[in-house]
Amino acid sequence: MGAAIVLILVGLGAMAAGVLLGRYYVPDDRQLRRTARHSRAYMRALSHLIARDHDTVVSELRTVVEENVDDVEPYFALGAMFRSRGEHERAIRVHQALAVRERDKRKLRQRAMYELGLDFRAAGMPRRATRAMEEVLLEEPGHEGALRALAALYEEQARFNEAAELWARLGKRRNEDTSIREHHLLVAAAQAALARDDLDSAKQLLKAALRHQESGHFFAAAAELAAARGNHRGAIERLKQALVAEPALAPHLLPGLIASEQGLDDEAGPRIGKPDDLEDTESPAEDAPHLASGQTALVPVEGVALVPSEKPLASVSERVLALLADVEAQTGPRLEIALIRAQLAPPSDPNAQSELAKDLVTRFPEALAARVATARLALAVGESDAVKSALEVLVAEQGSLAWALRGRWQCAHCGHRPGPFSWRCGQCRRWDTLRMETGVEPPPLPPRERRAAPRAARPEGLLGAAPDDSLPTPTLDPGLSDDELAAAGTRRSVLGRVGGWFSGVWRRDR
Template identity: 25%
Template sequence: MIQIETAWLLLLPVMFGIGWLAARWDLRLENRMDERERMRQQRSTFKGLSLLLNEQPDQAIETLVKIAQLDPETIELHFSLGNLFRRRGETERAIRVHQHLANRDDLKPRDRDHAAYELGRDFLRAGLLDRAEASLNRVGHGKFAAPAKESLLEMYQVERDWKKAIIAASELESLQGKSHHTEIAQFYCELAQESLHAKDLASAERSIKEALQVVPNHTRALILQGDYLMALEQPAQAIDAWSVVATSHPAFMHLIADRWMKAHTDIGKSEAGLDRLCELLNTQASGELLDVVHKQVMQIRGIQAANTMLSQVMQHSPSLSALSKLAETRLALEEGNANPDRVQELKSILHLLRQRTTSLARYTCGNCGFRARRFYWQCPGCNNWEAYSPRRSEGVAPSGPSM
């Protein structure tokens, strides 16, 4: 018995050694299989890229999707390729790539949200707004929720769907933790503007109240409130609304100066209305307000009063616009004196001044530098709201487009 037990004891190290060798062999086989799998994935990746380069996108996408099934880390490759296609203007290819990912059920929620967001951007680029909206609304509450809402907000503004824009901006406020009150107030003003054009005064009143609730004493909302009261044939109340603009936002009075004068005329107080506008010229003499005041003074008080008013403006706020109006007034005076030489001289001066002021007078966006002859609440260049200065400049902008 003792000899048998000793033999078994001698065999134990041999058995352990064989087991160790077998384990090592299995590990080597497993490593070889992993290496073969990696090589196969690499070959599939290169095959997919080769198909892309050879203008075979469908086969390439199928190959890359198979790689994604085997190795989820390659999903980032799909996103990179889709974004590359979109930047190159190959929107259909980008849609194919992102649509394959968005429709997969085996992806992580974060990757599905990412795919839905990118697909929505693809549809936006292609002008397929309904599909873009559906795709962006599929994005959950993760990392891509705020970018998706931003894209939806941009799309709703393009579509001029102001009610949906208000909802998107409100949701974006809660996601980002920052205020979008300026945009929301402007959206309500757009709704009010549309209602006034459609003569739906009840809807216009509601939208104006909502805008003023979001931003108290909002300039555009006050202007529209006056327009609403004028539509109700209540000029005195309209003057009250616009008086807040004259006091709190005098730089915007040029936008309503004509309507201001009409309201005062309707109640028989045109002189009082003109006096208030003339007072504003002490600080707001540049731009369109001067044009309106000059026209009204000429009509109500005569040429000599306009000449005196412009001479005063040239003393405290000289500008090419004021000089042009002064030349126009002096020309009217000289035409009454029947002095042909003086009249011809003033006509030449006035012609040159008008050319110069027409080519230089522009409103300029403070965000992108876009310049335009008329005032915009939303910049046509960068789409930012309330980015335009209400003051019309006469200098040459250093950069930025114009229209």
């Protein structure tokens, strides 16, 4: 009986406690409400971002950050937003604070350092950006974003050898073929080594580039190397291979070809043997792949002169013409080579000039340059009928230059060329800016010099004032001394690579 009374009392007490708890207890749902507010703030920020209302996006993200300082994602979003708006200093402060706060969390610190590197690059601080990306790769060698960003930074700093190594790592990681880019970067590094008069490094870099493929770029750099060693015959063979691989490079390669032929005349005797020791075979392949490598203008403002202003000697011209004819026999008719042959034709041989003029008109009837070259040959020969015929082709009613007497409307503000006249330009929407343009094409804008200081004097090369003149101008300061740049542009040996790998492992584990 007593036990039953105890059970009844316990049940009544539990029932009373439940009623009281249900009536007066208020659960602590502040975390749930905070999470709901954050979700709404994220959605509002996303909608404003889509609408490009960046100020409101920043305001919403700052609201989330102020309420929850432990979550790092709003900080990363806020830093990226600052960077996209051009507020680089604020973005740098956010990511620097994250890198310091999360220094014990490896993944978060790497992410903050990567974002910090992007901030530095966007803010125009390439040295700091390079150091940040190098630190990310030291911790995580396979970080694809850091590999790509650092390769671009190295390339803009003219550190071509290091950029090639990074592209090789990126290609292996992504299982992509980056051999073409690696090839051109290694050749560019060899040209930079030639400009430093470091022939051994240039040879090793060209050998490394040859493992990927052959190209006109490679053959031109190999010709530079052969000329630097005094091997003019080897330079001629390499230039011929470059012309066969890419005939459009003829205006760029012709000065080197003439210089090499003149160098042969200055030698006591001909050199017999291999052009160079970059290959194992006695003579490189005749049919090289047609891979373009960017033509370099000798006169960038007024156009590329196909033939140097100072004509070579008659014997040199004859040998150059014979070589160009051999190249044309392998590649087929090429307008660039035909124009060069027409301008190199000896004036003392009117029959040869007449044959060249007929050949130009027959093979390239629609090319304006071919008609101009034909007219010049006719003037050189001095035959009135030939001169009259050439002039009719150029300036007759349906001639190639008849357009010079017909005008067209062009906007004086933006250069837009509409068809009929209009008082308002359809492109820039400015009023009363259309003017008649007749005859002469407007001159192109001169390229902006992005180099902080002019290049120092360097050894002259075969194809220009220096072997690296045809390389892109460095747009970023690497922050390294000349000796450090030279060491970075040198191909390391196997022992050096192994030592570098152990050094990197030691630095990561320290």
